[in-house]
Amino acid sequence: MRVVQIGICGLGTVGSGVYEILKRNGGLISSRANCAIEVTHVGARRDHPNCDTQSTRVSRDVFDVAKDPDIDIVVELIGGTSVAFDLVMMSINNGKHVVTANKALIAENGAEIFAAAAQRGVTVAYEAAVAGGIPIIKVLREGLAGNQINWLAGIINGTSNFILSEMASKQREFADVLKEAQEKGYAEADPTFDIEGVDAAHKLAILASIAFAMPLNIEDIYMEGITQLQPCDVTYAADLGYVIKHLGVARQTTEGVELRVHPTLVPVSCLLAGVNDVLNAVMIHSDALGSSLFYGRGAGSEPTASSVIADIVDISRVIDNPPSTWVSALGCQLEALDAPKMVPMECVETCFYLRFAMRDTPGALSDATKILAETSISIEAIVQKEQPAGADFVDVIVVTDRVREAECKQAVSQIEALSTVHGSVVTIRLERLDD
Amino acid sequence: MRVVQIGICGLGTVGSGVYEILKRNGGLISSRANCAIEVTHVGARRDHPNCDTQSTRVSRDVFDVAKDPDIDIVVELIGGTSVAFDLVMMSINNGKHVVTANKALIAENGAEIFAAAAQRGVTVAYEAAVAGGIPIIKVLREGLAGNQINWLAGIINGTSNFILSEMASKQREFADVLKEAQEKGYAEADPTFDIEGVDAAHKLAILASIAFAMPLNIEDIYMEGITQLQPCDVTYAADLGYVIKHLGVARQTTEGVELRVHPTLVPVSCLLAGVNDVLNAVMIHSDALGSSLFYGRGAGSEPTASSVIADIVDISRVIDNPPSTWVSALGCQLEALDAPKMVPMECVETCFYLRFAMRDTPGALSDATKILAETSISIEAIVQKEQPAGADFVDVIVVTDRVREAECKQAVSQIEALSTVHGSVVTIRLERLDD
Numbered sequence: 001m002r003v004v005q006i007g008i009c010g011l012g013t014v015g016s017g018v019y020e021i022l023k024r025n026g027g028l029i030s031s032r033a034n035c036a037i038e039v040t041h042v043g044a045r046r047d048h049p050n051c052d053t054q055s056t057r058v059s060r061d062v063f064d065v066a067k068d069p070d071i072d073i074v075v076e077l078i079g080g081t082s083v084a085f086d087l088v089m090m091s092i093n094n095g096k097h098v099v100t101a102n103k104a105l106i107a108e109n110g111a112e113i114f115a116a117a118a119q120r121g122v123t124v125a126y127e128a129a130v131a132g133g134i135p136i137i138k139v140l141r142e143g144l145a146g147n148q149i150n151w152l153a154g155i156i157n158g159t160s161n162f163i164l165s166e167m168a169s170k171q172r173e174f175a176d177v178l179k180e181a182q183e184k185g186y187a188e189a190d191p192t193f194d195i196e197g198v199d200a201a202h203k204l205a206i207l208a209s210i211a212f213a214m215p216l217n218i219e220d221i222y223m224e225g226i227t228q229l230q231p232c233d234v235t236y237a238a239d240l241g242y243v244i245k246h247l248g249v250a251r252q253t254t255e256g257v258e259l260r261v262h263p264t265l266v267p268v269s270c271l272l273a274g275v276n277d278v279l280n281a282v283m284i285h286s287d288a289l290g291s292s293l294f295y296g297r298g299a300g301s302e303p304t305a306s307s308v309i310a311d312i313v314d315i316s317r318v319i320d321n322p323p324s325t326w327v328s329a330l331g332c333q334l335e336a337l338d339a340p341k342m343v344p345m346e347c348v349e350t351c352f353y354l355r356f357a358m359r360d361t362p363g364a365l366s367d368a369t370k371i372l373a374e375t376s377i378s379i380e381a382i383v384q385k386e387q388p389a390g391a392d393f394v395d396v397i398v399v400t401d402r403v404r405e406a407e408c409k410q411a412v413s414q415i416e417a418l419s420t421v422h423g424s425v426v427t428i429r430l431e432r433l434d435d
Numbered sequence: 436m437r438v439v440q441i442g443i444c445g446l447g448t449v450g451s452g453v454y455e456i457l458k459r460n461g462g463l464i465s466s467r468a469n470c471a472i473e474v475t476h477v478g479a480r481r482d483h484p485n486c487d488t489q490s491t492r493v494s495r496d497v498f499d500v501a502k503d504p505d506i507d508i509v510v511e512l513i514g515g516t517s518v519a520f521d522l523v524m525m526s527i528n529n530g531k532h533v534v535t536a537n538k539a540l541i542a543e544n545g546a547e548i549f550a551a552a553a554q555r556g557v558t559v560a561y562e563a564a565v566a567g568g569i570p571i572i573k574v575l576r577e578g579l580a581g582n583q584i585n586w587l588a589g590i591i592n593g594t595s596n597f598i599l600s601e602m603a604s605k606q607r608e609f610a611d612v613l614k615e616a617q618e619k620g621y622a623e624a625d626p627t628f629d630i631e632g633v634d635a636a637h638k639l640a641i642l643a644s645i646a647f648a649m650p651l652n653i654e655d656i657y658m659e660g661i662t663q664l665q666p667c668d669v670t671y672a673a674d675l676g677y678v679i680k681h682l683g684v685a686r687q688t689t690e691g692v693e694l695r696v697h698p699t700l701v702p703v704s705c706l707l708a709g710v711n712d713v714l715n716a717v718m719i720h721s722d723a724l725g726s727s728l729f730y731g732r733g734a735g736s737e738p739t740a741s742s743v744i745a746d747i748v749d750i751s752r753v754i755d756n757p758p759s760t761w762v763s764a765l766g767c768q769l770e771a772l773d774a775p776k777m778v779p780m781e782c783v784e785t786c787f788y789l790r791f792a793m794r795d796t797p798g799a800l801s802d803a804t805k806i807l808a809e810t811s812i813s814i815e816a817i818v819q820k821e822q823p824a825g826a827d828f829v830d831v832i833v834v835t836d837r838v839r840e841a842e843c844k845q846a847v848s849q850i851e852a853l854s855t856v857h858g859s860v861v862t863i864r865l866e867r868l869d870d
Contacts, residue, residue, distance in 0.1 A: 017723070021581050021723050022581075024722075025581060025582070025583055025722070025723075028583060028648070028767070029580060029581055031648070031767040031768055031771045032576070032580045032763070032766055032767055033580070034759055034760070034763065034768060127578075133723070133724040133725075133727065134727060135573075135574055135577070135578025135579070138570075138573065138574075138577060138578050139570055139573075139574070139578075141467070142570070142573060142745060142748070142749060143562075143570025143573050143574075143742075143745050144570070144741065144745065145464060145467045145468070145744065145745045145748040145749075146456050146457075146460060146464055146740070146741050146743075146744030146745055146747075146748065147460070147741055148460055148463060213463070213466070269709070271706055271709050271710075271730060274704070274706050274709055275706075286741075287456075287459075287460070287737075288452070288456050288460075288568070288737040288738065288740060288741040288744075289568040289731055289732060289737070289738050289741040290568075290731070290732050290737075290738060291731065291732075292568065292569060292729075292730060292731030292732075293728070293729075293730040293731070294727075294728075294729055294730075295706060295727060295728040295729075295730070296724055296725070296726065296727030296728070297724060297725050297726075297727075302722075302723040302724070302725075303723065303724050303725060305581070305723060306579065306581050306582055306721075306723040306724040307578075308581075309580065309581030309723075310577060310578055310579065310580045310581055312581075313577070313580040313581065314577060314580075317760055317761075317762070318753070318756065318760045320760070321753065321756045321757075321760055322756075324469055325469070325752055325753045325755070325756055326752075327752070328467070328469065331467055332463070332466040332467055333466055333469060336466045
C-alpha cells in the first residue's frame with residue numbers, strides 16, 4: 001500500500017487536532033484514501049500539551065519540514081501571511097503538495113500560490129480556510145459543478161455570530177459580549193479582524209472566486225462590521241420578524257458582481273436566522289439546484305482539522321495521477337478565470353431597516369414618508385413606538401422594499417435634515433434571501 | 436481536449452433536466468471537468484417536449500446506448516429495478532461508467548452492482564439517489580473523510596415533508612393534503628413508497644452504509660410512515676415546542692447500529708424543524724466536526740440533474756486514471772465493509788410523546804404517572820388539556836425522557852388497561868438531536 005508522508009507545520013489548536021484525529025481514526029482514514037497516511041515530521045516552535053509526538057520527528061524550524069525529501073504533503077497551520085507564505089512557496093518549489101487553513105494567505109496571495117503550484121505540478125488545498133469544518137469549498141467546486149451560482153450569503157465569522165446571538169437572546173450590549181467572547185477564547189486579544197468584517201471578507205473573496213470563476217479580489221469587497229449595532233435594533237428587528245446576522249454576500253447581477261460584508265436583517269423563517277453561537281452556515285442560490293444551505297462549526301480544533309484531513313485524503317488518493325485530472329484550485333482552470341465588472345456599493349440594491357428618533361408632532365411622520373415616496377422607495381412596514389414617559393422623541397422604524405444604496409442614502413440625509421428628526425438615521429441592510 | 440461521451444437513458448423529468456443543463460452550462464462544466472462533455476446518444480421510448488434532441492442520436496431501445504462503443508458514461512434515469520438493473524449491468528460489462536439517480540436500485544442491488552463495477556474497472560456514481568440536489572454522498576464519502584459518524588438524521592422524503600408541513604401550518608388532515616400532493620405531482624398515483632417510508636428507507640440504507648462502513652442493508656430498517664398522524668398531535672407538539680418530521684435515523688451505539696424511519700418530534704430550535712415543503716435536509720453528528728447540516732431540494736428535474744452532472748464531472752475528470760485512485764463506491768474499500776451488530780427496535784432508546792384520552796376523575800392522572808414511574812420512565816413534560824364541553828374525556832400529553840422502546844410499550848399497554856383511559860395511547864418518538 002502506498003504510504004503518503006505528511007509534515008505538519010504549526011502545532012497549535014488546529015495542528016494538534018489534525019495530529020490527534022489522524023492517530024485516532026487512522027484505519028478508517030486509510031481505508032477511505034486507499035493508502036496509508038503517516039505524519040512523519042512536525043515543525044513547531046514548541047510542544048503541544050495534548051500531542052504526544054515522541055514517535056515523530058520534530059523540528060523547531062518549520063522550513064525543515066519543507067526541505068524534508070520524504071514529505072509528500074506539507075500542512076501549513078502557522079497562520080499569518082509572512083512566514084506562512086514563505087513556507088508554502090518553499091514547499092511548492094520543493095515539489096510538495098500543500099494543505100492550509102489560512103484564509104488570509106489564500107485570499108491575499110492565492111493567485112501567486114496557485115500559479116506556482118500549477119507550474120510545479122502540485123496541489124494547494126484549503127477547505128479549512130472557509131467555514132471551518134463545513135466542506136463548502138468541495139460543495140462549490142464539485143458538488144455544484146453543473147450550476148451557475150446566482151448568489152451566496154454566509155455567516156462565516158463565528159465570533160461575530162456569537163456576539164449577535166448573545167445580543168439577540170439576552171438583550172446584551174455589544175461591548176459586554178465582546179469581552180466575554182475574548183475571555184472564552186472565541187475572539188483574539190485584538191478582535192478587529194473578526195468584528196470589523198476583515199476575516200469574513202477574506203472568506204467571501206475565496207467563495208466568490210469559485211462561485212463566479214473570477215480572480216481572488218478583496219480590494220472590491222465592501223466591509224462593515226458589527227461594532228455599531230445597538231441592542232434596541234436587535235429587539236426592534238425581532239418584533240418585526242427578523243434576526244440581525246453578519247453576512248458575507250456575493251451576488252451576480254446583470255450589472256456585475258457585488259461583494260459585501262455587513263450586518264443584515266434576515267427573516268426569521270430563513271434557516272440562516274436559526275444559526276446561532278459560533279456556528280457557521282452558507283446559503284447558495286444556483287440555477288439548477290435553487291437554494292441550498294450548508295451548516296456546521298466554523299472554527300475550533302477538531303472541526304477545522306476535519307477539513308484539513310479531508311484535503312489530505314483527497315490529495316493522497318490521487319497523488320500519483322496527472323495534475324490535469326485534479327480539481328482545479330478555484331474550480332475552473334486558472335486561465336479561465338475572468339475579472340467581472342464589479343458593482344460599486346452605491347449601486348447595490350437591498351431592502352433597508354431604518355430607525356430614527358422623531359418628535360411626535362402632527363405631520364412629522366408624514367414628512368418622513370413623503371421623502372421616501374419622492375425617492376420612489378416603497379415601504380414594507382412602518383412602526384412608530386410609544387413615547388416613553390419623559391422622552392422628547394419616539395422611535396420610528398421603517399422597512400423598505402428593494403432600493404439602490406445611493407437612493408436610500410439620499411432619502412436618509414433628507415430625513416435627517418427634518419426639524420422633527422433628532423440625530424442620525426440608523427440604517428441596516430435587509431435581505432429576504434428568497435429568490 | 437479529451438471528449439467524454441455521455442449516453443442518457445430515460446428522458447423524463449430528470450433526464451430532460453440533465454440534457455438541458457449540459458447544453459445551457461456546457462462551457463462552465465467543461466472548464467470545471469477540464470475536458471469536453473458531450474451527450475452523443477439518448478435512449479428513450481418517447482421524445483420529451485422540452486428537449487430538442489435533433490442533433491443527438493436517439494434510440495428507442497435504451498440497451499442500444501449501453502452497446503454504443505463510443506459512449507464513456509451511461510446515465511441511467513429510467514427508474515425501477517428490473518430494466519434499470521439489466522441496463523446498468525450491461526453498461527458495466529461493456530466497460531462503461533454509470534451514473535444513476537435510482538435509490539431503489541442502489542439500496543437493493545448495490546452490492547452486486549458495485550462488485551461488478553470494481554471487477555470491470557469502472558465507476559458507478561449515485562449522488563442523485565439520496566436527497567436529490569444536496570451533495571450528501573460527496574459530503575459523507577469525502578468531506579467528512581476524517582470523521583467517525585455517530586449518527587445522522589434526515590428529512591429525505593419530500594412528499595412526506597410536504598404533507599407534514601401543510602398539516603402543521605394549516606391544521607389540515609393527512610388524506611386531504613395527500614390528495615393535493617398527488618394533484619401537484621409531488622406524490623405518485625400509488626404513494627405507498629413515499630408515505631409508508633419505503634423511499635426514505637432506501638435512502639437511509641445508502642447513507643448508513645457510507646457512514647458506518649457497513650454493507651447496504653434494507654432488511655433491518657424499522658419502517659413507519661406518516662399515514663396514522665392526526666392533526667391534533669401536530670398541534671399539541673407545536674404547543675410543547677416541537678415539530679413533527681418524518682426522519683430517517685441511523686445511529687452507532689455501543690450496542691450496535693440502529694436504522695429506523697418514522698415520524699419524530701424534533702425541538703423547534705433544531706434547524707431540521709425549519710425544513711418545510713418538499714425540501715430535504717440531512718443532519719450529521721460526527722466525532723471531529725460535531726453537528727453539521729446539509730439542506731436543499733430533494734427532488735425535481737434540475738435539482739436532481741444537478742447531482743447527476745456533478746457525478747458526470749467527477750468521473751470525466753479522472754476517467755483515464757487507475758480505478759484504485761477513484762473514490763470508492765461506499766466510501767471505504769468494498770472489502771473493508773463490515774456487517775455490524777444491528778440493534779433490534781425494542782432495544783432502541785428515544786424520548787416519546789404519548790397522548791391518551793382520560794376520564795377526568797380524581798386519581799386518574801396519578802394512576803397513569805405511577806405506571807411510568809414504576810417503569811423508570813422520567814417525565815419531561817405533562818399537559819392535561821381542558822375538557823371540551825360535552826366530552827367524556829380529556830387529552831393527556833406526556834413527553835418522556837429517553838427510554839427503551841420495549842419499556843415504553845410495556846408502560847403504554849398498562850396505561851391502556853386503566854379503566855379511566857379510553858382507547859389506545861398514541862405514541863410518537865421524539866429526538867432532541869443535540870448530542
